[in-house]
Amino acid sequence: MQAYNKLNIENYFLAEEAKKLYRKRFLNKEQLIAICSQLVQLKSNSNIFFRIGFFLLGSFLFSSIISAFAVVLLQIISHDYQIIFFLYAIVAYIGLEVLVKMKFFRHGLDDAFILSSQVSFLIGIGILSESVISVLITMVVLGIFFTIRFINTISALIAYIGLVGIFFNSIVEHDFMPKFYLSFVGLALAVFIYFFVGYLIKNQNLYPYFKTFDTIRIVSLLLGYLSMNYLVVRELSESLMELTITNASDVPFAIVFYILTFFIPLLYIFWGIKWKDKLVLYSGLLTLVFGFFSIRYYYNILPIEFVMVFSGIFLFGLAYLIIQKLKNKTEGVTFKPDRDLDNSLLFNAQAVLSFVNVATPTEDQTNSMEFGGGGFSGGGAGEKF
Structure with a gap:
């Protein structure tokens, strides 16, 4: 199912692990060069800015190709313009397979053709069916296919958005269940996907997809929190359920959403420290900040300057206590810098x-x-003188 040669993929990830060991100072530069010279390298870009640059270059290349096709096709096809987008998708997919044969992997050029192929096909489906649910189902199918075949994280996110969109559209547009349960469905879906991906990570044979799994985990954590966040629930209630909320009224079960707005981030932080998982810990800190913003958005208790001063004092005291607690620890969560931390x-x-x-x-x-x-x-x- 994978488009890439298995040996080339193994060599790529072996080189990536060697680079990690070098950053953690377990290997010196000579050893790293010796290891990488013995491995057949795929054409990839580890620098995100170079990858974005080649992505823009690939998008320009694809637009030039389809422009040439459009000059001919628009003279032949007078109606059923969705056929053109299907042809564009086929052209992008053929170009992608050519790039794979040329050993481009996570380079930027291949990302452009992966995204272009899917977007073109989705536009064709949208014009042909004129149905949102058809486009969302296609997003899931195409996203899973491209994720498995080309080990692509963007495709996994497309499939994720399509899956969430199916549930959202079914409840909002087709009245599959009362709209009030939309938040709880989002939380249940996020929890299911998170633990399902956690189960897949235990399979070491799926190591090429580990970065993709981490991205899906982060998105699931954010989806689970936003589903229960008071600000999100209140805004959706006003727009979808047409509720009029005043100072004397509130959303149904408001106390539950007040509590979960802060309880879920604290739970993330606790799990992140207990499991020694940075992704969960950072997600907890980020959602906690958004939780304070959500409450302050509706309830302006103190002026912003007092809030900043008190927050700074609280964070300083909390940081001091944590440092005192961790500074003498030598294992687990410690105050020592990571070995791979770049201090340059x-x-x-x-x-x-x-x-x-x-x-x-x-x-x-x-x-x-x-x-x-x-x-x-x-x-x-x-x-x-």
Whole structure:
């Protein structure tokens, strides 16, 4: 099912693991070069900015190709324009397979053709069926296919959005169940996907998809929280259920959403520390900040300057207590920096600041060549008659 040669994929991930060991200082540079030279490398970009640049280049290349096709096809086809988009999808897929044969993997060019193929096919389905549910189902099918075959995270996100959209559309547009349960369905779906992906991660044979699984886990954590967040629930209730909420009224079961707005982030933080999982921990911190914003959006209790001062004092005290608790630990969650932490940017910033603060010597403005007295400087006659 995978488009790439199994040996090439193994070599790619072996090289990636070697680079991780090098960053953690388990390998020196000579050992890293020796390992990478023995492995057949796929054409990839680990730098996100280079990858985005090649993605834009690939998108421009694809647009140039379909523009040439459009000049011919628009003269032949007078109706049923959805056929053109299906042809575009086929062209993008053929170009993608060519790039795979040329050993492009997570390079940027292949990402452009992966996304273009799916988007073109979805536009064709949308024009042909004029049905949102058909497009969402196609998103799930295409996303899963491209994720498995090309080990692509963007396709996994497309499938995820399609799956969530199916449930959302079924409840909102087709009255599959009362709209009030939409939040609970979102939470249940997020929990199911998170633990299903956690089960797949235990299978070491699926190691090429581990980064994709991590992305799906993060999205599931955010979906589960946003489904129970008070701000999101209130805004959806006003727009979908046409509720009018005043100071004397609130959304149904408002106390539940008030509690879960803060309880879920704290639960994420607790799990992140207990399981030593950075993704869960960072998701907890991010959602906790959004939780405070959600409540303050409706209830402006204190001026913003007081909130910032009190928040700073609280965070400083909390950080101090945590540092005191962890500074003597040598295993598990500690206060020691990670071995793969790149401190070069910090050191460069310190060097720049030190250079700026160095007192530069003032230039001597006095001229060694004295004017006056009729000397070489041409100053004219002296002061004596």
